[in-house]
Amino acid sequence: MKNLEKVTEIEDLRRVAERKVPRMFYDYVDSGSWTETTYRNNESDFDRIKLRQRVLVNMDNRSLATTMIGESVKMPVAIAPTGFTGMMWADGEIKAAQAAETFGVPFSLSTMSICSIEDIATHTSKPFWFQLYVMRDQAFMANLIRRAKEANCSALILTADLQVLGQRHKDIKNGLSAPPKPTLTNILNLMTKPEWCLNMLGTKRRTFGNIVGHAKDVADLSSLSAWTAEQFDPALSWDDVARIKDMWGGKLIIKGIMEPEDAILAARSGADALVVSNHGGRQLDGALSSISALADIVQAVHAENSNIEVWLDSGIRSGQDVLKAISLGAKGTMIGRAFLYGLGAYGEDGVRRALEIIYKECDISMAFCGHTDINNVTDNILVKGTYENLKTNHP
Numbered sequence: 001m002k003n004l005e006k007v008t009e010i011e012d013l014r015r016v017a018e019r020k021v022p023r024m025f026y027d028y029v030d031s032g033s034w035t036e037t038t039y040r041n042n043e044s045d046f047d048r049i050k051l052r053q054r055v056l057v058n059m060d061n062r063s064l065a066t067t068m069i070g071e072s073v074k075m076p077v078a079i080a081p082t083g084f085t086g087m088m089w090a091d092g093e094i095k096a097a098q099a100a101e102t103f104g105v106p107f108s109l110s111t112m113s114i115c116s117i118e119d120i121a122t123h124t125s126k127p128f129w130f131q132l133y134v135m136r137d138q139a140f141m142a143n144l145i146r147r148a149k150e151a152n153c154s155a156l157i158l159t160a161d162l163q164v165l166g167q168r169h170k171d172i173k174n175g176l177s178a179p180p181k182p183t184l185t186n187i188l189n190l191m192t193k194p195e196w197c198l199n200m201l202g203t204k205r206r207t208f209g210n211i212v213g214h215a216k217d218v219a220d221l222s223s224l225s226a227w228t229a230e231q232f233d234p235a236l237s238w239d240d241v242a243r244i245k246d247m248w249g250g251k252l253i254i255k256g257i258m259e260p261e262d263a264i265l266a267a268r269s270g271a272d273a274l275v276v277s278n279h280g281g282r283q284l285d286g287a288l289s290s291i292s293a294l295a296d297i298v299q300a301v302h303a304e305n306s307n308i309e310v311w312l313d314s315g316i317r318s319g320q321d322v323l324k325a326i327s328l329g330a331k332g333t334m335i336g337r338a339f340l341y342g343l344g345a346y347g348e349d350g351v352r353r354a355l356e357i358i359y360k361e362c363d364i365s366m367a368f369c370g371h372t373d374i375n376n377v378t379d380n381i382l383v384k385g386t387y388e389n390l391k392t393n394h395p
Contacts, residue, residue: 002346004353010317010338013354017088017344020196023189024174025087029340032281033166038289039281042315045289045390049324050383054370062363062372068332069155069251069272069309074104075359076326076374079351080313080334081131081157081255086114086206087178088344090199094123096343099351101126103359108157108334111144112228114178116209117151127154131255133162134240135231140215145247147210155272156248158241159279161256163234166283179206199347241269255313255334256283258293260300267306273331274301277313280336290314291325292390298329319361323369327379328387 007013018026032039064075079100086092093115100107101124108129109120120128130148135141148156179200180186190197200206211228212218218227233240245252254266255275266274276294278287290312298310312325313334325333338358342350366374369381379387 002349004346004349007345007353008357010341010354010357013341013345013350014337016346017341017350020193021088021344022180022186022193022196024171024176024180024186025084026344027170027174028084028168028176029082029088029337029344031168031170032285033168033283034285036281036285038278038285038287041289042278042281042291043317045291046315046317046321046324048386048390049291050386051320051324051365051369052381052383053368057367057370059367059372062367064359064363064366064374066332066375068106068311069253071106071154072104073106073332075322075362076330076332077316077322077355077358078106078129078311078332078334079108079339080336081108081110081113081129081159082336082340083110083112084114084176084178085110085340085343086209088340089196089347089350090203091115091119091205092343092347094119095348096339096351097124097128099339099348099355103352103355105355109153111210112208114205114207114209117144117147117153119205119209121151127152129153129155129157129253131157131159132244133159134233134236134244136233137215137231141244142247143214144210145244147214149248149250153250155251155253156244157253157255157275158244158271159255160236160241160262161258161277161279161283162232163236165232166279166285168282178208238265238269241271245270253311257297258287258290260296263297263300263310264304267301267304267308271308273309273311275311275313275334276330277334280314288391291321291328294325294328294330295387316358319358319363320365322358322362323365323374323377324382324387326374327377327381329379 066076093113097107110131111133130153252271253273254271257274309331311332312330339354342354
């Protein structure tokens with residue numbers, strides 16, 4: 001394990017990842033759709049929320065331990081499902097899953113991962129979560145769900161906000177693909193990333209492991225691009241959620257909820273958790289930040305008297321962000337870019353360091369706010385007037 005004590009914030013990891021990771025894959029992670037307004041607001045709106053400092057409170061015996069959908073977690077954070085993860089670092093999904101397991105938080109695997117469901121099951125001992133994109137090919141969908149069951153996945157995450165793909169300018173300009181195409185621009189960029197190239201030479205996992213060899217008519221890379229371009233299902237509806245829930249038969253998480261009306265429908269669908277998420281600002285540019293949408297969704301779910309858990313994703317870069325989300329009613333959070341920066345910088349050690357940073361920031365900030373148990377934190381730790389009008393207080 002590398003000594004990363006001087007890496008003290010997620011921004012440190014981002015800067016190292018930017019140096020080490022090929023441009024197209026770094027840009028894939030560190031970008032949003034269109035003008036990237038929502039992508040930026042996901043972070044800046046957290047900064048607008050201010051904390052109340054309390055003093056002379058017994059701060060011994062602090063705990064961030066809690067549960068997410070009944071699973072014990074060291075802190076209310078899970079690794080979010082992210083595509084192309086194995087292009088940030090060789091065997092990236094395996095490395096991230098192992099770091100999450102060692103640390104004590106859940107790991108989620110994306111449909112669009114480089115390492116397959118079976119890869120993660122082989123290299124970990126704790127059940128993980130699998131994220132499902134709904135495709136037109138229903139036989140492929142059924143097979144994905146079957147494979148997730150056989151891998152002993154303990155929850156299925158249904159991503160609801162990718163029926164159509166948002167336009168991300170950098171991905172188009174970079175010609176994003178896995179593996180990168182041998183263009184002159186790519187070759188010149190790869191020549192400046194020797195550690196990444198050396199690591200990639202040591203693995204055979206360089207394309208989408210859940211798809212190639214499993215989907216009909218996708219036997220190699222030449223057929224993959226055309227297949228993925230036409231497979232996301234724009235007709236996805238709440239009726240499909242019921243059908244998928246029945247097929248899965250286990251715990252279900254719906255990711256991509258941004259409006260109270262949809263939160264109510266998610267609660268009525270029988271899902272175990274919903275994730276307030278705008279896909280990291282990568283889908284609808286101009287949408288609310290996730291943290292500004294959270295409170296109204298929590299209120300709507302409570303009005304339904306539903307037991308569905310509300311989590312938050314998009315914009316979390318620190319333990320203070322986690323604490324603020326919990327104070328506004330989230331039961332848990334998910335991190336994407338924060339762990340990806342760590343992965344791109346230092347592999348498994350980097351993911352572990354990202355989790356350590358977030359844990360320490362959340363723990364110390366909770367203590368300064370006068371609490372010792374994350375399960376007792378409410379909005380009384382926040383300064384009034386700094387969070388109630390997040391939807392309208394942009395300059």
